Amino acid sequence: MTQSLEGKVALVTGASKGIGLAIAHRLLTDGASVAICGRNQAALAAAESQLVRDFPAARVLAVQADVSKLAEVRRLVSSVQDRFSRLDVLVNNAGVGVFRSVGDLSPEEWHAMLDTNLSGVYYCCHEALPLLKGAGSSFIINIGSLAGRNAFAGGAGYNASKFGLLGFSEALMLDHRYDGVRVSCVMPGSVDTEFGHSGTGKPWKIQPEDIADTVAHLLAMPERTLISRVEVRPSMPAK
Ligand SMILES: NC(=O)c1ccc[n+]([C@@H]2O[C@H](COP(=O)([O-])OP(=O)(O)OC[C@H]3O[C@@H](n4cnc5c(N)ncnc54)[C@H](OP(=O)(O)O)[C@@H]3O)[C@@H](O)[C@H]2O)c1
Numbered sequence: 001m002t003q004s005l006e007g008k009v010a011l012v013t014g015a016s017k018g019i020g021l022a023i024a025h026r027l028l029t030d031g032a033s034v035a036i037c038g039r040n041q042a043a044l045a046a047a048e049s050q051l052v053r054d055f056p057a058a059r060v061l062a063v064q065a066d067v068s069k070l071a072e073v074r075r076l077v078s079s080v081q082d083r084f085s086r087l088d089v090l091v092n093n094a095g096v097g098v099f100r101s102v103g104d105l106s107p108e109e110w111h112a113m114l115d116t117n118l119s120g121v122y123y124c125c126h127e128a129l130p131l132l133k134g135a136g137s138s139f140i141i142n143i144g145s146l147a148g149r150n151a152f153a154g155g156a157g158y159n160a161s162k163f164g165l166l167g168f169s170e171a172l173m174l175d176h177r178y179d180g181v182r183v184s185c186v187m188p189g190s191v192d193t194e195f196g197h198s199g200t201g202k203p204w205k206i207q208p209e210d211i212a213d214t215v216a217h218l219l220a221m222p223e224r225t226l227i228s229r230v231e232v233r234p235s236m237p238a239k
Helices: 016-027 043-052 068-086 108-132 158-177 208-220
Strands: 007-010 031-037 060-064 087-090 138-143 181-188 229-231
Touching: 007 016, 007 068, 007 229, 016 031, 016 043, 016 087, 016 208, 031 043, 031 068, 043 060, 068 108, 087 108, 087 158, 108 138, 108 158, 138 158, 138 208, 158 181, 158 229, 181 208, 208 229
Parallel strands: 007 031, 007 087, 031 060, 087 138, 138 181, 181 229
Antiparallel strands: none
């Protein structure tokens, strides 16, 4: 299921690799102009080169920005407005995971997760909402996790951020549904990326393109309908 996104503009955070890059590629394929961000300039530039090999450079914008920093999010959203004059789709994908027991988890690691996975999403939504409301019919898609409903040992910081994100996402949906802004939370299980240094190449894992496909399905729903939460699992996880 897909729909033409021609003339639409999307912002995908944390899109220098992994799920975010796959989503950016898919939205460009479907016709949108796409802005991406990440903290590491070299990784971001490599992602940008990859995208402009496949799509017109005029439809791609890469902005170095750390979503855990409000000033950088403000600059990011202003860059999107300056370049494209509108925003139709915000995909809050940037996220980090450090998996240790609470006793071993440092305050810095705790803050890295909460500040990016939760506060970063709030910052992006807060700053982008004026543009999204102005678009008439727009979307915020938050990339949560099955770890947002299922706690596990070593996951306290990550679980807290993703449980929080699910609650935030559902309240956001209720707050802004009558502004023409639809909000979904996509909650994947294990995806084949470098996330949390888990290593790639495991054939049973969900592929980043499968999550990009999920996002495309959500965007293709008729305007009257909203899928507000999606749990995406590997069908046969390693035992
Ligand atoms: N992989 C999984 O199994 C899995 C499962 C469920 C949910 N998720 C969620 O999916 C999302 C994407 O994960 P992934 O697997 O694609 O991870 P990934 O391969 O590690 O990619 C993460 C991306 O986010 C960027 N990023 C991290 N912190 C950022 C920040 N503060 N500001 C801006 N960009 C930032 C990274 O670039 P820089 O480091 O250069 O900033 C990178 O581009 C995350 O929210 C994650 O929690 C992943």
